[in-house]
Amino acid sequence: EATFEQAAVGIALVALDGSWLRVNGKLCEIVGYGHDELLERTFQDITYRDDLEQDLEHVRRLLAGDMTTYAMEKRYLRKDGSLVWVKLTVALVRKPDGSPDYFISVIEDIQARKESEADAIASEQRYRELVESANSAILRWAPDGRIAFFNTFAQRLFGWRAEEAIGEAVSLLVPAQDSSGADLTGLVEDIANHPERYLNNINENICRDGRRVWMHWTNRALRDAHGEVAGILAVGNDITEQKQAEEALRQKNEELERFNQAAIGRELQMIALKRQVNALSRQLGREPPFDLSFAQTVEPPAGSPVP
Structure with a gap:
């Protein structure tokens, strides 16, 4: 009794037709209904319509003996009309003769996690929109020099499609020597080993068609949890006209x-x-x-x- 009522997750006993037989306080808190109000309803009544068919399919398979438990993420419609995301885990209790008796449901409130995930997705989308619409070449490459990201502007400028450039060595864009004869063969390795020396760097690059462009690069080291360089984020602007x-x-x-x-x-x-x-x-x-x-x-x- 104490475990049922004081659990940090919602717990319910549910009849085979979906009506609530018994619910604890946490479940009432999650869905916003009083104890007696909830017992007057079924789980179908408060399940968001877009999630109901999947839930019912799991129930049918559980009753058919195809599985002993199921878990899913779904939405409940709260009393105030708002939606709440939960992680639902259901097991079927059978009678001594093996026939189905009732379900035990454990309901965990995951609304905060879902909101955090949605915020992260939105933030990533805004970041990608910003990066893809930028009037600068934006590259991310690994310490071994392999390109991991190649934005739209970089594709237009250098003439390589993203799917062609990603996975290739960033030295693809760096000539062995610039127009003045300076040796650039060790530039990429030196940036990876000493990124602090190249926070701002001007060097000549080469396009797919052999055209040379002068670029002003801002390079930032991306570090892992141990402080090791996990990649280089490079933002470059074409300054060829200025150099000319x-x-x-x-x-x-x-x-x-x-x-x-x-x-x-x-x-x-x-x-x-x-x-x-x-x-x-x-x-x-x-x-x-x-x-x-x-x-x-x-x-x-x-x-x-x-x-």
Whole structure:
């Protein structure tokens, strides 16, 4: 009696037609009915309609002797109209002659677990929607370099479908050398071994069609319960146009510097010639024709005479 009434789960004795013969306080609490109210109903009355047929099929098999017990997750319709998820375990008690007598049902409230699972599924769905709609390449790869996740943007950028890329080495996307000749053969292994060095990294990648793209990667180590690196989450943005613009700017700056050096050289040669003319004028007792006071601090080219 004490076990029946004080159990932390709902317990009931149920007649073969589904009516409640005896119920404990926990079951009444789970479904929101008073003791006498519940005894006036059957389990069919409070079972959610979408779950009822499966429950009844289990009952038929139990009565037929196909099994001795069954367990299932189902929903009850509470008195206030809300649904509650339960885990139901049912056993059939038989009479001495072997004919069915009644059912023993144990009902565990699993509503909180179901809500947690639903929240986790919704969170995962939101995460996937965010990842798949992102304008960045998002990859997850294992410490051995094998790709485990390859989002839609990465597929469009690199030209590999997810089913083709997943399971392949991430070095599939990394050329042996970049355009400047830098060796990239050990890059993937080094990121896996020392992810803290590559929180932000710029390197050249190669697409399926051989096209090169410069990427800015943000790499984060995914660690297991023991703190070991279980994978790398890499988020990359295509900065090829920026790199090309930087290279064009560098070349223009070099060209301008060469021009400036040439112009300065010509100006210095002109100053040197004017100094020579001034020096010759002085030797002839004439007034120097050129005012070079502005150039007193300018070093003349080597070998030029100084007035």
